[in-house]
Amino acid sequence: MRGRLLPLLLCALMLAALTPLSPSSVAHVSGDAVHDHIIISEILVSPSGEDYNGTDWNGDGKFGSSSDQFIELWNPTDATVNIGGWWLDDDPNGGSPPCSIGWNTNITPDERIVFYRDKTGIEFSYFDGDTIQLSNQYDAVMDSFSFAELDSDYDVSYGRFSDGSWGKVGSPTPGLANDQEWPQGTQRQGSCYTPRDHMHEGSYVLTGRVVTMTSEQGVLNDGHIYVVDGTIVAVWSGPTPSHLNLEGVPVYETEGTIFPGLIDLHNHYHYNYLPLWDYTPQNGQFYTNRYQWKDNSNYKPEVSWPKVFMLQGDRWGLSDEAVKYAEVRSIVGGTTAIQGGPSSSGDSWDSILARNVEHYNFGEDNMKTCAVCDAAYDPDYDGSHLIEDHEDGSLDGWFVHVAEGVDGSSLNEFQLLKDQGLLFRETVLIHGVPLRESEFADMAAVDATLVWSPMSNMLLYGDTACELH
Template sequence: MRRVAVTAALLMLITSLSPMMAVSGQTAPTDTIYINEILVSPNNENYGGTDWNGDGSMGTYSDQYVELYNPTSQAIDIGGWWLDDIADGGSPACSIGWNTVLEPGAYIAFYRSWTGIEFDYWDGDTIRLLDGSGIEVDSVSYTGEDSDWDVPYGFDSGGNWVKLSDGSPTPGGANDQEWGGANHLQGNCYPPQDHIHRGEYILEGRVVTMESENSVIDDGRILVIDGIIEAVWSATDSAPAAAQGVMSVPTSGTIYPGFIDPHNHAKYNIIPLWDHGTDGWDNRYQWQAEDSYRDAKEVGCSLTDSSAMRFAELRAIAGGNTALQGSSTSNTDTFETMLARNIELYNFGRDYIHTKVSELESSYSGNHIKDGNASGELDAWFLHLAEGIDESSRAEFDILVQNDLLVGEIVVIHGTGLTQAEFDALGNVGGSLAWSPTSNLILYGETTDVATAKSEGVNIMIGPDWAPSGSKSSMHELKTADWWDENVLGDIFTDYELVQAITTNIVDAIGWGDQTGRIQAGLAADLVVLDTFHSDPYRNVVEAIDPDVRLVVVGGLAVFGDVDIMQAMDDEIQIIEGKGFTKATDITYDGVPEAQQTVDELLAELQSCNQGAQVPLEYLFTLGDERYFDVLNRSLSFQNGRTIDLWGDYYDVELNEDGHRVDGTVAGAGPIIIDPGNSESENTEASCSDGVDNDGDPYIDCDDFDCSGTMVCSEPEPVPEPELPVLWDTYGPRGGTIPHPTTIEEGIHLEECMSDATT
């Protein structure tokens, strides 16, 4: 179970120095940055709403904002300042990103999609700005049930704080001017972040580092300390000193970097595969207009409820994903503080990653993308583009080029309609493609021309897309990709390249390569352990299915896996029964109100809201999801004259009574026995010379630190050579009572001197 690590001093500082201020009749200051405008009730797309921050999502969860203004004549760095709502309650405070400089006369807007701060409509709220010491700089308030749709609060032309009923929101600009559009200055604001994991342990197993194809350690060890990989070595080598006495966990499996999902829409992942019964469409706008599509989403549960979001997270880690793209902007606590990482949210001390799902209009300027590319700050831009097989889909790429938005950080999601010319241009700038073959085939009957994309030098990623038309995780999506590669493309991808497409190809493209995605010292301990049933470690991933997921570790914390290994690494596990196998997890989190449910409570709540709905809930695992395979096998578009039998080719495996492959290494390994490092002593002359690992740490004889004090493992202390000075005082022939500096080259001459009482 994770616990939030926010220092008591910070909390005391923010709460004690920040009293709530009433703002009736408040006037705008002139000598410091102040809150100039807030929007409590932004309209959504169903009621003519505006995408105020340009992120492709409209409504409360994304577009609530607070705008700051600098009325002074000096540029002010507000990096490290804090935004918060009501003291001693409401949402957690967030810290404004470092080096956020507000020029004289400039405005900057902070949106809920970044801050996570909810403005409370029902009870009213107070929005506060605090400096880096926690001292309140400004605050504004509004009363409950007072705000109107798309009507902001702000300072009027007379400098008075009022509800601006006669005006439209103007984030990023003056309140009495027309709004300049979504390309205004927007700020980043992050809640306090600390290491998720505290402590240390060693994982044993075959280690696939993904540093190169041949970088495989057959009997490897990984030391994890406070969520970071401290060391990686072979059991045949001497262990690092930091590993002495550390608990060691024999996984009996193969350890990989965690799998990463570059294409998803997580809030939809309680919806099962869409059984649309057609031969597909030409583009995404056609199927989105179908009544059957709207009906397919009617599972009876809110897609933005915390239970639905946590199910999406659980579904991801159950398939080996340690990070995924495409979380909702609502209930982001679920994604930021537990289970898998979310690519768009704050990670590794920085984040400049954008996503656009909606249509790329010819009028779209995307200045934030251009500016980020020019400054070098942009990490990645995930863009849904050319999702379809017709000319209109392909032509979206022309808009991208015409608007100068073809940048090297781009990740084109789908790209189904692109041809050689477009892939050539994409490859020339160093762009990437997120390939989702299952979803493409379900919706369009064909998939992206990845063979041409590969030949043109485009970086290939593989992602599962959402539940209504995709797979449950990156590991499962590899099955469709592998089938397509072998049966249609002529085996142009090696198994190593397929695994790269769910690991290193992604982290290198989004600026995470120095933080995760490989197994090496200094990187985050984002790991997945699979049962070993294939001698080729990469084929082992391609063919792996749900029971093979031995352990999933995110930031050093064990979040999912087999019962025995989770019991060894977590003191509060919850059991999940699959069909023929059993897993364990821990999805509770003391620091997040939405994360108090156990798995049983979570599933019970979803089943309750699903009662009476015509569409069933998504099943957590692929193995055992009979409906999933039935829909695929009957799908006119997925099959499209082909015979794609994923069940027969990948999932029809024999499990033993414990739910493991009968031909895997886990089935024959027996239960895990964890030794904390000192079950028996290994510190005597006999135990340090018997060739046996007596204390199970697992170091033998003189390789064990505990033996360092024994005679058999000690070498005689060498007698140091005397260190003679270069110069010293001597009382030789130069004078019996006067010291003279003498060098070693001159030699030493001693004389016997006679003395009497008078001398």
């Protein structure tokens, strides 16, 4: 009984950690003229294109809805409010993904800030109507506005009147009160990021205690990280290096410790809600190849059947929940990208938490995976599609389980792969237990890669690929 209580307790603690620590009350959303919180003050649904005398409202050189739809927020209070980490969204039950407002976005009293679609990715639906929603960092709704289908007019904003009610207010006035004339001065534009971090645009600097993990002493107490369009460009300690021009680049003081994200290049993480398989070999010995352990009498009742009942749609259908649970476990352990999940992505998990190496949220979808692969044991396997992708540059990685075992047949899988011309730079061998100096030399000649996976190798086969000295 005690053995069962510990996993239940850990699960309860994990769920508690995922529960938003929100205030006990939610801000009142109404049309009243007086508000004590940040509100939505204007939106533009239907900006005209350049061919129809449109206005480039955000000044990016592009005209029309794909860039110039906007949401304006206003601070009607007498205090400066930091809305960093707040959320903008359209239809809460669909529509575009929500986006998180950039850190340290402070709005002073009576100030307005404009969020354009080119930064938010939020598309307003003219044909279906839509709901625009502002939520704080605790996911409490602070304000919202809905407009009807087929209702918006070209270059006419929806906005709040002086009494706080909503309606069509005429020509857009981004950054200004709705009864003023545009343009007047410079409007303030905000940044807002979807959870897909590979889509970040723009530059920023993070400061804090940076752990580089290059050595035990690789800690920068006065650390800086310069990011451009989602890519780390520079990491340094102390004054800014002379070759970097950071004029106009926002600096965010995290006051925390920043670690690099780890990449898990071999997992079957949609199984990770199951405990570690604590098996007993039927003959008292380790297995010699991967085709043996599935015949263990306990494998199906302890692994296969729970997976089927938990994940399959005609059973409990909890596949998305299993993946989300696995990704939370990965994030808690410092892993920000993982390989080896379901072959099809899911809207409920492929844009949040850990990135998935095989899907678009890793940056692009040029990875292929072959877990139980004919290429490893069938000399007639047709890998021409992989060779073509390799030759035309459309393949970034091919993850293939090869030589998973210690016997001669396991080692022969490597030779079969090589004979078929499938050992090239993009080949990522998983396991490779019996590989030694000769095989590693062949891999090095083409810059192929090995994912070691020593834990499962040692548990099942009692051995793993050897380090060469």
